[in-house]
Amino acid sequence: MxxxxxxxxxxxxxxxxxxxxxxxxxxxxxxxxxxxxxxxxxxxxxxxxxxxxxxxxxxxxxxxxxxxxxxxxxxxxxxxxxxxxxxQWPCLGKSFQTNENVSDIISRSLPYTLSMAVGALVLWTVSGVGLGLLAALRKGSPTDKFIVGAASVGVSLPIPVTGLFLLLVFVNQLHLLPFTTNEINSPFGAQGPWAWVLNYLLPWIALAVLFSASYIRVTRTNMIETFDEDFIRTARAKGLAPRTVTFKHGVRAGITPIVTMLGMDIGLLLGGAVLTEQIFSVPGLGFTAVRAAISGDLPVTMAITMLAAFFVIVANVAVDLAYAAIDPRVRLQ
Known part of the structure; x- marks a missing residue:
C-alpha cells in the first residue's frame, strides 16, 4: 500500500x-x-x-x-x-490584469466551486445509482422503461439548455428560488445552511440531470449483469433475504464501474464546472479560468489548470484505493 x-x-x-x-x-x-x-x-x-x-x-x-x-x-x-x-511559497505569481496574488484569487474562487461540487455530487450519485438499481430490479417493467427513457433524455440535454430552463421556470416565472448570489459560498456562513442550499439548488439540479443520466444507464447495465452471475444464484439458493443478496453481494460487486466514473467526475468538477458557473454567474474556478484565458492572464490560467490536474490525478488514486476496499480480489501492487 x-x-x-x-x-x-x-x-x-x-x-x-x-x-x-x-x-x-x-x-x-x-x-x-x-x-x-x-x-x-x-x-x-x-x-x-x-x-x-x-x-x-x-x-x-x-x-x-x-x-x-x-x-x-x-x-x-x-x-x-x-x-x-x-x-511567499507557494508562489503562483500575480495576475497580469489585477496585480493580485493568484493564491488569493484561487482561495476566493475555490469555495464557490466546492459548494457546487458537493451538492451536485450527492444529488447525482444518490439519484443515478438509486434509479439505476431500481431499473435493474424491475427489468422490463414500465418503471424500468420510464427510468431508461428519462435517462436518455437527460444525457442528451446540454447544461446551457437545462440551466436556462431552470432559471426561466423557477426564478423568472414561479419565483420559487432566488437567483444565485455571490454572497453565499459556504453552509457555515452568516446566512446559514438553508440559504446555502437554496442558493445552489438550481446549479446542483442542472449538473445532476446530466451526470445522473449516465450513472443510471451504467448502474442498470452492470447490476443486470451482476444479478445473472453464479454467486448471486448461490446466495439466493442459500435462502438469503433479497435485500441481503441485492445490497451485500450484488451492489458491492457491480459498483466498481461507478467508482471509476465518480472519481473522474469529481476531479473534473473540482477543476471548475465552466458552463454551469457561467450560466448561473458563480465566480468559481471555471468562471475565473474562462476570464483569465480570454484576457491572456497566464498566472491565473496556469494555477487553475494545475489545480484541476491535481484534483483529477488525486481522484484517480482514490479510485484505486477504493477498488481494493470494495473488491477483495483487487490488490495494489
Whole structure:
C-alpha cells in the first residue's frame, strides 16, 4: 500500500510538471500579448516594453518557466526591477490584469466551486445509482422503461439548455428560488445552511440531470449483469433475504464501474464546472479560468489548470484505493 501511494505520488509530480509545461508553452505560442493588455488603452511601445519587463516576459522562455516552477517550492522575487517584492511559497505569481496574488484569487474562487461540487455530487450519485438499481430490479417493467427513457433524455440535454430552463421556470416565472448570489459560498456562513442550499439548488439540479443520466444507464447495465452471475444464484439458493443478496453481494460487486466514473467526475468538477458557473454567474474556478484565458492572464490560467490536474490525478488514486476496499480480489501492487 505504501509503495503504491509513493509510486502514484511520483506520477502525480511528473504529470503536473507536464501539464504546467504544456500550458505555459501554449500561452507563449498564442496570439495574445499580456503586456499590451496590462498596459491599458493609451499604450506606447515604450510602455509595452516596460510592462513586459514588469511581468517577466522579457526573459527567454525556459527561464520564465523555471522561475515560475521555482516559486512552487520556495519563495521568489516578482515585479519590475527596483520594485520587486517577495512572493511567499507557494508562489503562483500575480495576475497580469489585477496585480493580485493568484493564491488569493484561487482561495476566493475555490469555495464557490466546492459548494457546487458537493451538492451536485450527492444529488447525482444518490439519484443515478438509486434509479439505476431500481431499473435493474424491475427489468422490463414500465418503471424500468420510464427510468431508461428519462435517462436518455437527460444525457442528451446540454447544461446551457437545462440551466436556462431552470432559471426561466423557477426564478423568472414561479419565483420559487432566488437567483444565485455571490454572497453565499459556504453552509457555515452568516446566512446559514438553508440559504446555502437554496442558493445552489438550481446549479446542483442542472449538473445532476446530466451526470445522473449516465450513472443510471451504467448502474442498470452492470447490476443486470451482476444479478445473472453464479454467486448471486448461490446466495439466493442459500435462502438469503433479497435485500441481503441485492445490497451485500450484488451492489458491492457491480459498483466498481461507478467508482471509476465518480472519481473522474469529481476531479473534473473540482477543476471548475465552466458552463454551469457561467450560466448561473458563480465566480468559481471555471468562471475565473474562462476570464483569465480570454484576457491572456497566464498566472491565473496556469494555477487553475494545475489545480484541476491535481484534483483529477488525486481522484484517480482514490479510485484505486477504493477498488481494493470494495473488491477483495483487487490488490495494489
Amino acid at each position: 505504501i509503495r503504491f501511494i509513493l509510486r502514484r505520488t511520483g506520477s502525480l509530480v511528473l504529470l503536473l510538471i507536464a501539464v504546467s509545461f504544456i500550458t505555459f508553452t501554449l500561452f507563449q505560442l498564442g496570439p495574445a500579448d499580456p503586456a499590451s493588455a496590462a498596459c491599458g488603452q493609451e499604450c506606447t511601445p515604450e510602455r509595452v516594453a516596460e510592462a513586459r519587463v514588469a511581468l517577466g516576459m522579457d526573459q527567454p522562455f525556459f527561464l520564465q518557466y523555471a522561475d515560475y516552477m521555482r516559486g512552487l517550492v520556495s519563495p521568489r522575487m516578482i515585479g519590475a526591477p527596483g520594485a520587486e517584492s517577495v512572493c
